[in-house]
Amino acid sequence: xxxxxxxxxAKKLRRQLADRLEADGAVTSPAWGTAFAEVPRHVFVPxxxxxxxxxxxxxxxxxxxxxxxxxxxxxxxxxxxDARSSSTVPGLMATMLEALAVEDGHKVLEIGTGSGxxxxxxxxxxxxxxxxxxxxxxxxxxxxxxxxxxxNYHPTLGVGDGLAxxxxxxxxxxxxxxxxxxxxxxxxxxxxxxxxxxxxxxATGIAVLDVTGPREASGHFLPGAAYFMPLRAGQRPPxxxxxxxxxxxxxxxxxxxxxxxxxxxxxxxxFLRAAAVPGVRFLAKLDNGTAVFTHPDGSWASxxxxxxxxxxxxxxxxxxxGAHRTWLELGCPKRDRFLLTVDGPQxxxxxAGSDQEWELP
Ligand SMILES: C[S@@+](CC[C@H](N)C(=O)[O-])C[C@H]1O[C@@H](n2cnc3c(N)ncnc32)[C@H](O)[C@@H]1O
Numbered sequence: 001x002x003x004x005x006x007x008x009x010a011k012k013l014r015r016q017l018a019d020r021l022e023a024d025g026a027v028t029s030p031a032w033g034t035a036f037a038e039v040p041r042h043v044f045v046p047x048x049x050x051x052x053x054x055x056x057x058x059x060x061x062x063x064x065x066x067x068x069x070x071x072x073x074x075x076x077x078x079x080x081x082d083a084r085s086s087s088t089v090p091g092l093m094a095t096m097l098e099a100l101a102v103e104d105g106h107k108v109l110e111i112g113t114g115s116g117x118x119x120x121x122x123x124x125x126x127x128x129x130x131x132x133x134x135x136x137x138x139x140x141x142x143x144x145x146x147x148x149x150x151x152n153y154h155p156t157l158g159v160g161d162g163l164a165x166x167x168x169x170x171x172x173x174x175x176x177x178x179x180x181x182x183x184x185x186x187x188x189x190x191x192x193x194x195x196x197x198x199x200x201x202x203a204t205g206i207a208v209l210d211v212t213g214p215r216e217a218s219g220h221f222l223p224g225a226a227y228f229m230p231l232r233a234g235q236r237p238p239x240x241x242x243x244x245x246x247x248x249x250x251x252x253x254x255x256x257x258x259x260x261x262x263x264x265x266x267x268x269x270x271f272l273r274a275a276a277v278p279g280v281r282f283l284a285k286l287d288n289g290t291a292v293f294t295h296p297d298g299s300w301a302s303x304x305x306x307x308x309x310x311x312x313x314x315x316x317x318x319x320x321x322g323a324h325r326t327w328l329e330l331g332c333p334k335r336d337r338f339l340l341t342v343d344g345p346q347x348x349x350x351x352a353g354s355d356q357e358w359e360l361p
Contacts (some may be wrong), residue, residue, distance in 0.1 A: 001064040002161040004283045010042050013072035026094035035124040044117035044147050045087050048077035074338035079115050082139050084139055087115040099208045100174050100199045111162035112178035116144025123153040132169045165191040180228040183360035190214050201228040203274035205335040214342045223336040225267045247292050247302050253307040259321045261303040263293035269327050271335045275358045276347045280316050
């Protein structure tokens with residue numbers, strides 16, 4: 001396929017994607033509709049990695065139809081072979097960008113440059129002098145810079161830990177994060193002007209927060225689920241193989257549980273679970289069907305056939321069971337019934353119309 005044919009086909013697919021985002025209600029304003037119809041996602045995703053259990057391979061220009069069709073589907077695309085970065089689902093990006101409620105002249109900080117596609121959309125909407133984007137991974141930032149340059153966008157790009165924000169260009173009117181912090185970092189609150197807004201994943205939901213002071217903000221969660229990668233701090237990911245070996249070798253005795261490991265994957269429960277039991281992760285399902293959960297402190301729990309085995313300083317499954325009981329007692333509330341309040345060092349998720357709240361760690 002020549003580059004002319006690729007551009008022509010990409011333009012058509014992009015238009016279809018923008019129409020789809022509008023039809024789905026993810027895009028609600030003409031400005032973002034135009035941005036999705038005009039900014040070429042394929043420039044930012046020259047290769048993506050299929051990672052299903054049956055299909056693990058790179059898809060790129062060598063199979064042009066599959067590549068372009070994949071790039072312009074409303075799907076998440078893994079952009080690094082080690083899965084440490086991805087291009088977010090366009091529908092979710094659009095929902096977050098709409099919730100950001102930018103106005104002409106606003107200055108925006110994005111945490112998590114990744115492919116650079118979101119930075120390009122922001123540059124299209126606001127002008128690149130108003131956009132600052134940063135990622136912890138220098139290689140990603142170098143690639144994103146080159147791709148943005150190639151289509152003539154020159155936002156400010158930085159390498160660093162997003163927890164610290166990007167003070168050099170503060171104050172910002174808006175902050176959008178595409179990796180998930182455990183709680184709203186102090187630096188973000190300090191770098192957004194009072195009256196500004198933060199849109200960030202937290203606890204598998206998207207928080208839309210209005211900033212009222214350097215240490216104060218409050219807001220709500222959007223209805224949809226959002227499973228973003230956690231903000232990382234330069235550390236290597238856990239050694240899954242070593243942990244699974246530890247679980248298999250364990251001689252700890254188990255107890256019965258009436259909570260199925262499947263509750264972990266209930267999309268609505270996952271929000272309260274992440275708020276109430278932060279840090280716990282699903283690690284893997286073993287060949288014999290055992291589900292394994294871990295915590296950064298080294299605790300783990302394995303659950304199979306109504307028996308749970310737990311090891312380490314925290315009894316992880318007791319915590320998940322407790323959160324699930326609470327969620328059932330509360331009538332299985334969905335994400336958009338929860339609020340987030342930041343008051344100095346305290347950050348709480350609460351359930352509207354109840355006295356239930358969960359302190360973020
Ligand atoms: C879902 S991807 C971002 C998608 C991106 N916005 C795009 O348009 O392609 C999340 C990104 O967050 C980055 N990230 C993770 N931890 C970070 C941190 N502590 N500070 C800054 N970026 C971080 C990852 O390297 C990854 O590229």
